[in-house]
Amino acid sequence: MRLNTFIAALLMLAASAPPALSQQTYAQTRAVSLYGQLSDASTCEAALPTARQFWPSTEFQQQLSSEDQSNFLAAVVGCAMSLQDAEAAIAAATAAHDLNATWADKVRLILGMSSDNDALTVQAFFDLAQTSPKDFAALESFNAWGAIRAAENISGGSDIALQMHNLLVSAHYTPNDASFDDFFRLDHARLLLLHNQVAQARARLDGVVDPQAILTIRINKIYDPLRSDSAFERHLDVESVANESIARARRAVADHPRQLSAVVGLARALRDVGRSREALDVIERVLPAARAEQAAQSFDDLEEQLQWLLNEKADLLYDLGRNDEARSIYLESVSANGGGGSNANQAVEFAGLLNAEGRATDALQVLQTLLPHLNSYGELLRQSERACAAEQLHDPATQNAALAILRAHEMDNPGALAHALLCMNDIDGAAALMIRRLANPVERERAILALQPFRHLETRHLPLEAVELQRLAQVRARPDVQAALSAVGRIEQSPLYGN
Known part of the structure; x- marks a missing residue:
């Protein structure tokens, strides 16, 4: 289980302060001591077993406030994750969920995904929708998609996955990565069609513009009931859609000059139709500025997107037969992770x-x-x-x-x-x-x-x-x-x- 920069930041906010010592009860004294050990990489491993015994105790539950209990459990999760101890991290996050800690369900969802615990992932998804609608509506694309995929692996998977999609629509969910939106719509439509909800599926696909999504509708016969609508069928011209995708991507680059993600999106749109030389030119125009010492002042998403900008350049170099250069850029790309490693x-x-x-x-x-x-x-x-x-x-x-x-x-x-x-x-x-x-x-x-x-x-x-x-x-x-x-x-x- 890899320590994820997002979840680390979330836990840092949750555990922003050790338990208070105003009354100096046994539990508070013990909690402050263990909190410090859990938060220190050099003592975390030794402290974790004691912490696991401490938090179910009567003293912990009766002598500490809910906020102090939540902060302590966040420190346990952080320590356990650094040790790749999924069981301990999940146990602490579940205890925090029982306390109604605001951070717990999002962390449980991510822990479920990272430890391949499909049942936990799905349950945490539904819990998050109930306990924190705001966080649910802002769920990262990768986590929302991963939770739905986890549902497919458990009994009644297609029914559960459909419920999950319906919840996202009810929450007016928009993926933070816009390139995911069409694939959320496509997946939802597929599940609606499995349940014979043809009109709802057609409505869900209204506005889908990704060329691969359009190709998927053409080649998978499950979507054939939708194609009796002549207006819908006219939209399924992959070449036209691909050209429109490039035009939209160019506008995004012009409208959002501080977003490297827009540049990556344009390069990918060009590459999809074999225009790799042109796509490489797009990358190379912006890459010197993205590598500059003060690049963070020029690009709002540098930490997240630099590695993908480099990744795209490496792929394009391979497309053009420049394999030696591609290998060099790939090595730089896999090391350009904002979270380290x-x-x-x-x-x-x-x-x-x-x-x-x-x-x-x-x-x-x-x-x-x-x-x-x-x-x-x-x-x-x-x-x-x-x-x-x-x-x-x-x-x-x-x-x-x-x-x-x-x-x-x-x-x-x-x-x-x-x-x-x-x-x-x-x-x-x-x-x-x-x-x-x-x-x-x-x-x-x-x-x-x-x-x-x-x-x-x-x-x-x-x-x-x-x-x-x-x-x-x-x-x-x-x-x-x-x-x-x-x-x-x-x-x-x-x-x-x-x-």
Whole structure:
């Protein structure tokens, strides 16, 4: 469980003061002493077991005010997270929830996600909507999306996920990352259609403008009932939507010169249609200012977005065949994390690109030295890259170990297993997995997208990526896969590039 800068800041506010000593009761004296130890990295580990015994005690509950109890429990959560002790952190946050501490439910949600506790994540989502509507309406995109995905893993998942989406709509929720909005709408519409709520689904998709979202509506047959409306159908021109997306992104850059996120958005919109050279020019015009010593005075979102600006530049350099430069920028990108350390998602992606270049030894080094603790989804991505590297290095022991983990946790990340099977040239295994994914309502949409023949730039020089795409084409062409696909979706040629 990685210490998240957001949750650390939240806990800092919650535990802004140690328990008061005005009456000098036993509990207050004990709480102040333990609070100091929990807040000190050098004494936190030794103090945690004592703290866990202390907070359920009668003295703690009767002699400390609710505010002091809340502050103490926030210190426990912070200490436990720094030790990667999910159980202790969750126990303390749950105790704070029972006290009606304002910070508790948001922290419980994040702890549930980071420890792959789906039931806790979902319950905390509903609790947050009840206890703190303001925080609920301002929930970060990643956390709201992750909570809904967690619901899919528990009994009655689609019904629960639909309730969660409905709650967000009732709260007039708008994702803080605007690029997420269309995918919240698309996911909500899919669930509404599963429940035969066609009119509501059509209304939910009104205003969806992301090109990949539009392509998804075209290729997944669950959306077909919506397409009888001629006005709705006219909006499903992917090329027109992609061009409109670029125009909107240009306006965002002009209107928000202090937002690096707008620059990243424009670069991605251009890259989606293969205009990687132009996208790189966009990045390079702003990057010197973003790297400058006083950059924080020029950009409001520097801490959050610099790593993604660099990440986008590295991807574009790979698109243009400038692999040596791309590797250098990727190394800078995974270290440009405002919270310190490396960015796990970027590090896994970097390892995948190194594998695609044929640099398996380098890929393994990235996986071993750059990655912090991952949740189960990220860990399975790491295992898929380990399997691919082992295939190149003729290391069956490592490959079999990674593959065993991927098979045992197929439902947690079937895409990771698919990648490994294609690396190994197991066409039969990859086809069987694809058929299972197409049969699974939760995984179906991602599987249909994975089968699409996206375009690829000729300047991109990643030989093993090209081999994997050829193998995917073999899977796509198989009659058994074609039959499974035709029941739920379709293949379409689009102007979008597979990035």
